[in-house]
Every structure is written in structure tokens, then in C-alpha cells.
Amino acid sequence: MTDTPFSPPSPGAAADSRSDDWRIDRERARAGAAGAIAADALEIVDETASTNSDLMARMKALPRERAAWGVHAVRAAYRQTAGRGRQGRSWRTTPGHALTFSLACVLPRPLAGLAGLSLATGVAVVESLARLAPAEAKRFALKWPNDVLLDGGKLAGILIETAWSTDTASAVVIGVGINVRRDEALEAELDAAAAKVPAQTRATQPAALSQALPNANLTDTLAVVVKALTDMIERFGTQGFAAFVDRWNARHAYANCEVVLLDKGVELARGIATGVDGSGQLLLSTSTGVQTIATGDVSLRLATDAP
Structure with a gap:
């Protein structure tokens, strides 16, 4: 932590920046x-x-x-x-x-x-x-x-x-x-x-x-x-x-969309994202049935955005 104050963002840094409220009141x-x-x-x-x-x-x-x-x-x-x-x-x-x-x-x-x-x-x-x-x-x-x-x-x-x-x-x-x-x-x-x-x-x-x-x-x-x-x-x-x-x-962004689960770019699973269950696992409808995916070190992409 430092007590050195920052200068407010410069007016050109973003179109919506306002110098009077950049800090938290x-x-x-x-x-x-x-x-x-x-x-x-x-x-x-x-x-x-x-x-x-x-x-x-x-x-x-x-x-x-x-x-x-x-x-x-x-x-x-x-x-x-x-x-x-x-x-x-x-x-x-x-x-x-x-x-x-x-x-x-x-x-x-x-x-x-x-x-x-x-x-x-x-x-x-x-x-x-x-x-x-x-x-x-x-x-x-x-x-x-x-x-x-x-x-x-x-x-x-x-x-x-x-x-x-x-x-x-x-x-x-x-x-x-x-x-x-x-x-x-x-x-x-x-x-x-x-x-x-x-x-x-x-x-x-x-x-x-x-x-x-x-x-x-x-x-x-x-x-x-x-x-x-x-x-x-x-x-x-x-x-x-x-x-x-x-x-x-x-609020599910990918509800009923085809998605791909990736691990460091390698495809692990593909299917229709139907939602999550009562423990927060992703429900993935695949050709072999519904898979439950636990949260972990995987990335989720729309199938259209994946290879």
C-alpha cells in the first residue's frame, strides 16, 4: 500500500472520464x-x-x-x-x-x-x-x-x-x-x-x-x-x-447455445449449454447425454468462436 496520491486520469484518456469523480467518495x-x-x-x-x-x-x-x-x-x-x-x-x-x-x-x-x-x-x-x-x-x-x-x-x-x-x-x-x-x-x-x-x-x-x-x-x-x-x-x-x-x-449468456470447453486451447467437450444445476455445475447436452461440468481450470467458448 502507498499513500502517494495519483493524478486523475487525463481528459483524453477516455471520452467519459470526469476529473471530479474519479476517486471513490x-x-x-x-x-x-x-x-x-x-x-x-x-x-x-x-x-x-x-x-x-x-x-x-x-x-x-x-x-x-x-x-x-x-x-x-x-x-x-x-x-x-x-x-x-x-x-x-x-x-x-x-x-x-x-x-x-x-x-x-x-x-x-x-x-x-x-x-x-x-x-x-x-x-x-x-x-x-x-x-x-x-x-x-x-x-x-x-x-x-x-x-x-x-x-x-x-x-x-x-x-x-x-x-x-x-x-x-x-x-x-x-x-x-x-x-x-x-x-x-x-x-x-x-x-x-x-x-x-x-x-x-x-x-x-x-x-x-x-x-x-x-x-x-x-x-x-x-x-x-x-x-x-x-x-x-x-x-x-x-x-x-x-x-x-x-x-x-x-441471466445465462449462452443458454441453449452450442459451446466448447477448452483446456489451454485443447477441446475437452462440446454440446448445448442448458444452464447450471443446484451446485453450480454447467449442464451440457451432448450426443451421449447430459454432462455436468464442475468449475475448474477450463475456458468456455461459443462453438462459433472455437476451432
């Missing part, structure tokens, strides 16, 4: 979250290696027998020098353009009871972002297992890590990265890098919330997502993913 964020977290639970820092790593270390040091259920901390950073996503991919952001934060919580569920948590998190994120732009709600969708899409582009990513688990509880850190404003310079850099790798291994192209909500800003985005995540954690703690499966399927 802490009090407005808490008010917008309807008091979902305690005043001292929200931390905003200029820079850190990884907000997930910060909170994982904190939760691992927590006395397990006395750990209270619910949210313990929310930590946001304008820049992460070692931010990461699923499958160990790096997560790159520019201050003022993307919202990156982690939420640490204790759930009254053992490790086996956490199945589907990343998908439930996706439901909370996509529904909260869609509420910010209700007229554009149909443009928001979910890609299995845990990507949030806008017009087919990747709007947000989720990384779930477990600090510890007992027979009755688990300490979890939920990392969320949301592209709030377009960063044309970074997009051009990613496009150039993608052109150098095989098409089947390329990541989904990025999208930004400002494409659906021109005045999108980090403060209001943080507020609505934290409130949604807090509500999700409370419900998941008592009901598990079963309470979210219908909501996930309602």
Missing part, C-alpha cells in the same frame, strides 16, 4: 450501500499488491473459534500491482477506470457447502449493475462460471479464495473487478497482445459499464455491488446456491 459509497457494512469495515487505498491477498492474510490470522459470521472488511484499491483473476491471469487496471475490491466474510458453512458461491456472487454483481441502468438491463448477462458480460464483452470478473474452513464455518475472500469506464489505451494494448496468440486461447474482449450508463462512476458502482454482495452472503449462508440457481439461469 467513501461516505457516499457507504450511504449508497444502505449501511450494509460498518463504517470501519470499508477501506480504500491508492495502491496495493492485491486486495485479495491483503484480506486473505487478515482472515487467516482470525481466531476461528470466535469468528463472527458475516462481512468483516471491504478493501478497494485504485491500483493493484499483482492483481489476479481466475486461472492465475493478471488483472490490469488504470486508476479511475476500473473498480477493484475484495470482500472478506465468514459463512456458516463448511467447505463442501460453498459449492456455487462464485456463481451466486455473479448473480449479485450482474443484478446490481443492471439496476444502475434499468433501461439497459437486458444487455447484462453471466458467462459460466463467474464472468459478468455486457453486450458479450467482459464487464466484470470474480475470484473466490478460502482462507480456512471448519465443520461449521468458512472464511472467504471475494475479489471483484469491474470495468467502469472505457480505457481505450489499455484496450488497444490488449488487442495487440491478443493478436499474437491463437484465437481459441484469447480472453473475452473487455466491456465497460459506461457503455450502458454514460455517467458510471466508481462510488455508485461500489455502493450497489457491496449492498448486493452483503445480501447474497446472508442468503447463501442459510440456503446455499439453491437460492440463486434460477436467477443465474435467467
Whole structure:
């Protein structure tokens, strides 16, 4: 972490950047979250290696027998020098353009009871972002297992890590990265890098919330997502993913489409994606019957986008 302040994004960095609101207004964020977290639970820092790593270390040091259920901390950073996503991919952001934060919580569920948590998190994120732009709600969708899409582009990513688990509880850190404003310079850099790798291994192209909500800003985005995540954690703690499966399927981007599962570019399975089951497994209708695919180090692509 550093206390050295960043300069606001330059006016030409993105068409929708505004120099007056590139930082997070802490009090407005808490008010917008309807008091979902305690005043001292929200931390905003200029820079850190990884907000997930910060909170994982904190939760691992927590006395397990006395750990209270619910949210313990929310930590946001304008820049992460070692931010990461699923499958160990790096997560790159520019201050003022993307919202990156982690939420640490204790759930009254053992490790086996956490199945589907990343998908439930996706439901909370996509529904909260869609509420910010209700007229554009149909443009928001979910890609299995845990990507949030806008017009087919990747709007947000989720990384779930477990600090510890007992027979009755688990300490979890939920990392969320949301592209709030377009960063044309970074997009051009990613496009150039993608052109150098095989098409089947390329990541989904990025999208930004400002494409659906021109005045999108980090403060209001943080507020609505934290409130949604807090509500999700409370419900998941008592009901598990079963309470979210219908909501996930309602936002399924590839519902009834032919898809391909890839591992480092190698095809593992192909079929019609019909949805997910009560534990968050992908249901894939194939020529030999319905396969259930557990979340893991695989990539999902529309068949039209795969070799």
C-alpha cells in the first residue's frame, strides 16, 4: 500500500472520464450501500499488491473459534500491482477506470457447502449493475462460471479464495473487478497482445459499464455491488446456491447455445449449454447425454468462436 496520491486520469484518456469523480467518495459509497457494512469495515487505498491477498492474510490470522459470521472488511484499491483473476491471469487496471475490491466474510458453512458461491456472487454483481441502468438491463448477462458480460464483452470478473474452513464455518475472500469506464489505451494494448496468440486461447474482449450508463462512476458502482454482495452472503449462508440457481439461469449468456470447453486451447467437450444445476455445475447436452461440468481450470467458448 502507498499513500502517494495519483493524478486523475487525463481528459483524453477516455471520452467519459470526469476529473471530479474519479476517486471513490467513501461516505457516499457507504450511504449508497444502505449501511450494509460498518463504517470501519470499508477501506480504500491508492495502491496495493492485491486486495485479495491483503484480506486473505487478515482472515487467516482470525481466531476461528470466535469468528463472527458475516462481512468483516471491504478493501478497494485504485491500483493493484499483482492483481489476479481466475486461472492465475493478471488483472490490469488504470486508476479511475476500473473498480477493484475484495470482500472478506465468514459463512456458516463448511467447505463442501460453498459449492456455487462464485456463481451466486455473479448473480449479485450482474443484478446490481443492471439496476444502475434499468433501461439497459437486458444487455447484462453471466458467462459460466463467474464472468459478468455486457453486450458479450467482459464487464466484470470474480475470484473466490478460502482462507480456512471448519465443520461449521468458512472464511472467504471475494475479489471483484469491474470495468467502469472505457480505457481505450489499455484496450488497444490488449488487442495487440491478443493478436499474437491463437484465437481459441484469447480472453473475452473487455466491456465497460459506461457503455450502458454514460455517467458510471466508481462510488455508485461500489455502493450497489457491496449492498448486493452483503445480501447474497446472508442468503447463501442459510440456503446455499439453491437460492440463486434460477436467477443465474435467467441471466445465462449462452443458454441453449452450442459451446466448447477448452483446456489451454485443447477441446475437452462440446454440446448445448442448458444452464447450471443446484451446485453450480454447467449442464451440457451432448450426443451421449447430459454432462455436468464442475468449475475448474477450463475456458468456455461459443462453438462459433472455437476451432
